[in-house]
Amino acid sequence: MQNKGSVPKLTYRKTSAEIIKEAQSSLLAPNGARLVDTRRPITPNINNRRLFGNTYPSNARPPSAFNLKYLQYEMRALPCLEPINNNQSVLASSSSSSARVTVTNTNGEYLLNNVKKKIQRSSSIGTLNETASKTKLPALLEPPPLSLQTATSLDELVREPMPLQKGNSISLPTNKASTSQSDDQQTHPLKRKQPVSFDDTSTSSHANESSVKELTKNRLIRSNDLNPLIQSTTDTLLDMLKAYAGIKECSDETQTHLNMILVELYSRVKGTTKITNRGEILSALYGLVECSSPKILLAIARVVLGLNVSGSNLTGACKLVMSVARNEINDSLFIDSDVPELLVNALGRVNPTVEGEPEAAIYGYGAIRFLATANINTLSKKTEITEGKTIKVSKQKSLAYRLVKHGIIQLMIVHLQILNEYGSTHKLCGQPLHSLFQLSAALRVLSGSPIFAQIIKMKHSRASSIDEEDTHLEIAGKHLVRAAEICMDEIEVQTNIIRTLSILSEIESCCESLANDAGRLGILFGPIAFNYSASCSPEKVIGVISRLGYILGNIHARYDEARLDFYNNDAAMEYLLNTLEFFSNQRYDIKNSNGDSVMDVLIKLIRVIANMSVNAEVGYGLGLRHPLGVILLNILLEAKEIKSEEASELVLATLAALHNLSYYQSSDEINCNNPGSIIERMRDISSSLAQILNNGESLAKSEAARVLGNLTRNLTARQSFCSSNGLKILVKCLQSEDIELVTASCGVLVNLLGDWERRAPFKELNGIKILREILQKSALNEDWLLAAMCCQAFWNFLIDSNNVMETLGESQGDLLAGDLAEYLDEEKIFHGSTPDLVWEQFAHVATDLLERLQSCMSITNSPINSSDDEDLAAPTTQIENDSWGGKYKQWVKE
Secondary structure, eight states: OOOSSSOOOOOOOOOHHHHHHHHHHTTSOGGGOOOOOOOOOOOOOOSSOOSSOSSOOTTOOOOOOOOGGGSOOOOOOOOOOOOOOTTOSSOOOSSOOOOOOEEEOTTOOEEEESOOOOOOOOTTOOOOOGGGOOSOOSSOOOOOOOOHHHHHHHHHHHHSOOOOOTTOOOOOOSOTTOOOSOHHHHHOGGGGGSOOOOOSSOTTOOOOHHHHHHHHHHHHHHTTOHHHHHHSOHHHHHHHHHTTTTOOSOOHHHHHHHHHHHHHHHHHHTTOSOOTTHHHHHHHHHTTTTOOOHHHHHHHHHHHHHTTOOHHHHHHHHHHHHHHHTSGGGHHHHHTSSHHHHHHHHHTTOOTTSTTSHHHHHHHHHHHHHHTTHHHHHHHHHHHHTTTOOOOOOTTTOHHHHHHHTTHHHHHHHHHHHHHHHHTTSOOOHHHHHHHHHHHHHHHHHHTOHHHHHHHHHTTSTTSOHHHHOOOHHHHHHHHHHHHHHTTTOHHHHHHHHHHHHHHTTSHHHHHHHHTTHHHHHHTHHHHHHSHHHHOOHHHHHHHHHHHHHHHHHHHTTOHHHHHHHHHOHHHHHHHHHHHHHHHTSOTTOBOTTSOBHHHHHHHHHHHHHHHTTSHHHHHHHHTOTTHHHHHHHHHHHHTTOOSHHHHHHHHHHHHHHHHHHHTOOGGGTTOSOTTSTTTTHHHHHHHHHHHHHHSOHHHHHHHHHHHHHHTTSHHHHHHHHHTTHHHHHHHHHTOSOHHHHHHHHHHHHHHTTSGGGHHHHHHTTHHHHHHHHHHHHHHTTOHHHHHHHHHHHHHHTTTOSOHHHHHOHHHHHHHHHHHHHHTOHHHHHTTSOOOHHHHHHHHHHHHHHHHHHHHHHBTTBOOOSHHHHHHTSOEEEEEEEETTEEEEEEEEO
């Protein structure tokens, strides 16, 4: 047979070892090596939504309050103001004017206070909006204090304004000498808030007290009625909004009224390509951005986005949406609104590399990042309230689903391409860098959304159209890898990008795409590995290295071609081993703010080595690679002394890597000239494994036994293991209740009993009886694989014995023969049914052993001089064969 080692092919009949190999190959992973899995690095959840996360990029803008400068409109220079005649209390210039107004309600709260702004008025509207003015009017007398009754009625007038009919106009009076009114009445600024209709023949008339009461009554009646709003002109709607300029706190009634106005205004601007009064609309919205109501702010942003604005106006709208979205209490407002779709459309007009536009991308993607988690947070809260009852969130109601279906993923890919092209010729810094940070964070949240995972699964189902559900998410992987390469000097941004890649590596289609870039991902270790002491401390790079290892571990667990390509990339392999060596020499208790530790980094990197070694060429080459043997040995020695869950996981990962690496090594490579390799340090590794087998945890013992099953094919490893009291430890493990440990230990025993000097000590330790009891238990549990291994151990124990019964002991020999005869009774075991395939493999081995025992028992416990016995007494040759957990030694005739 031809094995993975260098043993020449021999011609002989099928041996029992070959039979065991065939049985085991049908149960185990290909080639006997096993993939290693590990827990994913978790980014801690943040209770309060933040725009930039825990660590801000350099020169980052914190999420400050909304700045009024972002809403622009057409401005004109104000004309010179002439002194207003004292007898006119409600007239104003038809072109422009300004005022300073303070109105208090019954509780003394300010409704309108020092609101400053410039307004460009339409020639068709003559009403003056004093609350939006900036410049103090000249020649005004000090108004008298207001009484409680007056303030209350005026508050109602201000809060519920009645629009003027289109066509009415206001003109300045020409009679400057009129003194018919008292000074108090003439100069009272609040009198100007009363809506009065004028015509060409009576410009100086004003409403009496009864008219004011009637108008107030009409306003209150129609305050929340939609019909007057629909029938009103756009200019009238704008005047109604301007009457609320500067409002901060508002009642439910006022909020409802304002929202109805904004909804009606949005219905008129939506889909309109040419809007002549864009500046007036933005001017009217300008004074409402200080309102504390999220519903009103979202309605304002909706109108602004409906105008298809750009530049700083778009930045202001995105910032408004983000300010509302950052509070999870407002998620329901977005579910019942089309703002998510409007936001995606708006971001489609943004170029994140052009001056003035990246800020819109920063706050736009910040808002999307919050919206993508809306239903996740809502679902968790509802589950707590309903005491464990599952509440399903409709896919159509999910904001993440709506964003993805509206093309946000495709838009993100386009923006990634733009940023990468810009970064290839310019240093990516400032706002473009911040926009990349928020874009990658939003993409991470979307790709990790449960609703989005359902979309991926449904993409190729018959019930769903591929064109409808295809998200092209797999394309984003290679652009994110390129972005990570560009951001080598920006550790926070690079960490954020790699976190996104770690999520994508869990999606099969995305992981397949990333497999083509495995070598490029490995090269990312390089700059980090060479700049630890120069640029940053280990704490800052722990998160990057941990997630890079997780990504590569996922890739190498799935794609064999990626394992070979990565191994053949000399730079990537060198950087990986250098990084592993660096962290193996650090203190294992070092952690960063997110909880990532040095041990977590080592687990992820060792997992990469273990999964790469599943490939035969890679596993053989890495076993001879300097200084991998020293690194793994040092980690094993230090981690096994630490009593913690994470340290236990590190020990298991190291043992799994040693198992795969040792599987492809043969005995003739012990003299290799590679200091620090697995083969060169085989003696020390075997001794350390004996300690774990003696004092380690249950899982660690089983893994250590599997590794020893591979290593003890080599004479040096067997000698080192036994010199560490290994045989006594192994017999102790054979008496364990852990079936996995017993099975793996049987594999080691098969190799050890091939040496004649191990047989007598084994018998002295009562090993014959223990091994026979294991055979009985395995047969009783129908574990025919373990039963076959027990028969193989007995065969090696008796391989060169001239008196089998004397070697076993007469009583043990009789009992063993009786057990084998019982377990080979096909009718009794299967009751006429078709025998199990694994049992048939066991039967071949057990039959040979039973024949050997019966032949020695037939003539006074002496071997019969037959042709077969002559063959058995002939010189033996040691060959190697595959078995459970690795390759075990078998002695056969030549």
